[in-house]
Amino acid sequence: MRVMAIVKASEASEAGEMPSEEMLAAMGEFNEEMVKAGVLLAGEGLHPSSKGARVTFGGDGERTVIDGPFAETKELIAGYWLMQVRDMDEAIEWMKRCPNPHDEPGAIELRQVFEAEDFGEEFTPELREQEDRIREQAEQNQ
Amino acid sequence: MTERGARRAVGAVWRIESPRLIGALARITGDVGAAEDLAQDSLVAALEEWPRSGVPDRPGAWLMATAKNRAIDRLRRREVAARKEEELRREVELDARLSAYDPAATVADEIEDDLLSLIFTACHPVLTAEARVALTLRLVGALTTAEIARAFLVKESTVAQRIVRAKRTLAEAKVPIEVPGTDERAGRLASVLEVIYAIFNEGYSASAGEVWIRTDLCQEAMRLGRVLAGLVPREAEALGLVALMELQAARFPARTGPGGQAIPLLEQDRSRWDFVLIGRGLKALGRAEALGRPLGPYALQAAIAACHARARAPERTDWKRIVALYDALEAITGSPVVRLNRAVAVGMAFGAVAGLDLLRGLDDQPALDGYHLLPAARGELLERLGRGAEAAAEFTRAAELSDNAPAAELLRARARRAGAATP
Numbered sequence: 145m146r147v148m149a150i151v152k153a154s155e156a157s158e159a160g161e162m163p164s165e166e167m168l169a170a171m172g173e174f175n176e177e178m179v180k181a182g183v184l185l186a187g188e189g190l191h192p193s194s195k196g197a198r199v200t201f202g203g204d205g206e207r208t209v210i211d212g213p214f215a216e217t218k219e220l221i222a223g224y225w226l227m228q229v230r231d232m233d234e235a236i237e238w239m240k241r242c243p244n245p246h247d248e249p250g251a252i253e254l255r256q257v258f259e260a261e262d263f264g265e266e267f268t269p270e271l272r273e274q275e276d277r278i279r280e281q282a283e284q285n286q
Numbered sequence: 287m288t289e290r291g292a293r294r295a296v297g298a299v300w301r302i303e304s305p306r307l308i309g310a311l312a313r314i315t316g317d318v319g320a321a322e323d324l325a326q327d328s329l330v331a332a333l334e335e336w337p338r339s340g341v342p343d344r345p346g347a348w349l350m351a352t353a354k355n356r357a358i359d360r361l362r363r364r365e366v367a368a369r370k371e372e373e374l375r376r377e378v379e380l381d382a383r384l385s386a387y388d389p390a391a392t393v394a395d396e397i398e399d400d401l402l403s404l405i406f407t408a409c410h411p412v413l414t415a416e417a418r419v420a421l422t423l424r425l426v427g428a429l430t431t432a433e434i435a436r437a438f439l440v441k442e443s444t445v446a447q448r449i450v451r452a453k454r455t456l457a458e459a460k461v462p463i464e465v466p467g468t469d470e471r472a473g474r475l476a477s478v479l480e481v482i483y484a485i486f487n488e489g490y491s492a493s494a495g496e497v498w499i500r501t502d503l504c505q506e507a508m509r510l511g512r513v514l515a516g517l518v519p520r521e522a523e524a525l526g527l528v529a530l531m532e533l534q535a536a537r538f539p540a541r542t543g544p545g546g547q548a549i550p551l552l553e554q555d556r557s558r559w560d561f562v563l564i565g566r567g568l569k570a571l572g573r574a575e576a577l578g579r580p581l582g583p584y585a586l587q588a589a590i591a592a593c594h595a596r597a598r599a600p601e602r603t604d605w606k607r608i609v610a611l612y613d614a615l616e617a618i619t620g621s622p623v624v625r626l627n628r629a630v631a632v633g634m635a636f637g638a639v640a641g642l643d644l645l646r647g648l649d650d651q652p653a654l655d656g657y658h659l660l661p662a663a664r665g666e667l668l669e670r671l672g673r674g675a676e677a678a679a680e681f682t683r684a685a686e687l688s689d690n691a692p693a694a695e696l697l698r699a700r701a702r703r704a705g706a707a708t709p
Binding site for chain 2: 179180181182183185186226228230231233234236237238240259
C-alpha cells in the first residue's frame with residue numbers, strides 16, 4: 145500500500161527560511177535510508193504559502209481566488225513523501241526516524257493513498273470470492 | 287505506549303531491520319540458519335522488553351546487540367564435556383567473533399556488504415528456483431511463512447519445509463556467505479535478478495489461479511529490486527530490472543476491467559496508468575543507459591516497455607524502435623518467445639504480411655509448442671488482413687492453450703469478433 149507523509153508547516157517554513165546545513169544533511173541521510181530500503185516513491189518540498197493561492201468554492205458554484213499567505217500555519221503543508229509500505233505501522237516506524245523537519249515542535253501526518261483496488265475496480269466481490277475459494281483449496285492441497 | 291502498540295512497532299521494526307541483522311549474523315556465524323535463529327532470539331527479547339520499556343531510539347542496534355549477547359550466553363552455558371573437539375573449536379571461534387563484533391562501530395559499507403552477501407546467498411544456484419524465492423522473501427523480504435504461503439497459494443507447511451531444506455542445502459554445500467568475486471559475479475547476479483523477476487511475474491500473471499494480478503508480490507519484488515540496485519548501483523541490469531518492473535506495474539490500474547476481464551495493452555485507458563511509476567521507471571532506465579555499456583536483456587525489455595509508456599495513445603507508439611530493441615534482445619537471448627514478440631512488433635511497424643511471414647518461421651519451435659501467444663499473434667495479424675475465419679480459428683486455439691481464465695476469455699471474445707467480421 146501507499147502512504148503519504150505530510151510535513152506540516154512552521155513559522156520558519158512559512159517565512160521561507162532555509163533549513164540549516166545540519167538539518168539538510170540529516171534529512172538527506174534519512175531520505176537515503178528510505179531509498180535504500182526501496183520504500184520511497186516520491187517526495188517534494190513546497191514553497192511557503194506566500195507564493196501560493198487558493199481557489200475557494202462557494203456553495204452556489206462560484207469560485208473565488210485568494211492569494212497567499214494563509215494564516216493557519218499549523219494546518220498548512222510544507223512538503224510530502226510518498227511511500228510504498230506493507231502497512232501503516234511500517235510507515236509510522238519510518239517517520240519516527242525522520243529528523244524533526246523544523247527547529248520547533250511540529251508534526252508529520254500519515255495518510256493512506258487510495259488505490260484502484262480500494263475503488264473495487266480491480267477486485268470485485270466476484271473476484272474476491274473466487275480468490276477465497278482458491279486459497280481454501282490451496283490450504284487443502286498437499 | 288500500549289502493549290498492542292509496542293507489538294505492532296516490533297513487527298514494523300522487524301520488517302525494516304531484520305534483513306541487515308540476519309546479514310550481519312550470517313557473516314559472523316557463517317550459516318544462514320544459525321543467523322536467522324539468533325535474530326529470532328532478539329525478536330523474542332524485543333517482544334518481551336519493548337512493551338515494558340518502550341521502543342528504543344535505535345531499534346536496529348538494540349536488536350543486534352541483543353542477538354550478540356544472547357548468542358554468547360547460549361554458547362557459554364553449554365556443557366563443555368558433551369561436545370566433540372571439532373564442535374568445541376568452532377564454538378570458541380564463534381564466541382571470539384561475536385565478542386569482537388561491536389554493533390556500534392559497524393560502518394555503513396559493512397552493513398551493506400552483509401546485506402548484499404545475504405541476498406547472493408539466498409539466491410545461490412545450488413538451491414532450486416522455488417527455494418531461492420522462498421528464502422529470499424523470508425530473509426530479505428522479511429515476509430512470514432504464512433505471507434509467503436498465501437502469496438503462492440500453497441500450504442504454510444510446504445513453505446516452511448522449503449525454507450528448512452534450503453538452509454540445510456546451503457550448509458551441506460558449505461556455501462560461503464560473501465559477495466561473489468569478479469569471476470562469478472555476472473552469473474551470480476543474474477541468479478538474483480532472476481529470483482526477483484520470478485517473484486514479480488508470480489504476482490503479475492498468476493498462471494495457476496484465476497486472479498489476474500496479485501499486487502502485493504509485485505510491490506515486494508519492486509522493493510527488493512530497488513534495494514539491490516541501491517547496493518550495486520553500477521550494475522546496469524539491476525537498474526534495468528527495476529525499470530522494467532516499475533514500467534510494467536504502472537499499467538496495472540488499466541489492465542483489468544470491472545468483473546476482472548483482461549484488457550490488452552493496446553486497448554487500455556492510458557489515463558489510468560500510474561505516472562509516478564512511469565516517471566520512476568524511465569529514470570531508472572536512464573540511469574542504466576547512462577552507465578554506458580550495451581544494454582542487457584532486462585534493460586532492453588525495460589526500453590521496450592518505455593516505448594509504450596511514452597506513447598500517449600497506442601497509435602503514437604514507436605514500433606520501429608521496438609523492433610530495433612527486439613533485434614538487440616534476440617541477438618542476446620536467441621529466445622523463440624523474443625522472436626515471437628518481435629514478429630508482432632514487425633507486424634505493427636511494417637505491416638501484417640511481414641509479421642505473418644516471421645511467425646511462419648516459428649512453427650517448428652518446440653519451445654513454443656502449446657504457447658498460447660503464438661496462435662494469438664497469428665490471429666491478430668490475420669484479423670487485420672480481413673481473414674476473419676482463419677483468425678477466429680487461431681484465437682480459439684489460443685484460448686484452449688491458455689491456462690489463465692481472464693486471458694482465455696479475452697481470446698474467446700476475440701474469436702467471436704473475428705468470426706463475425708467475415709464477409
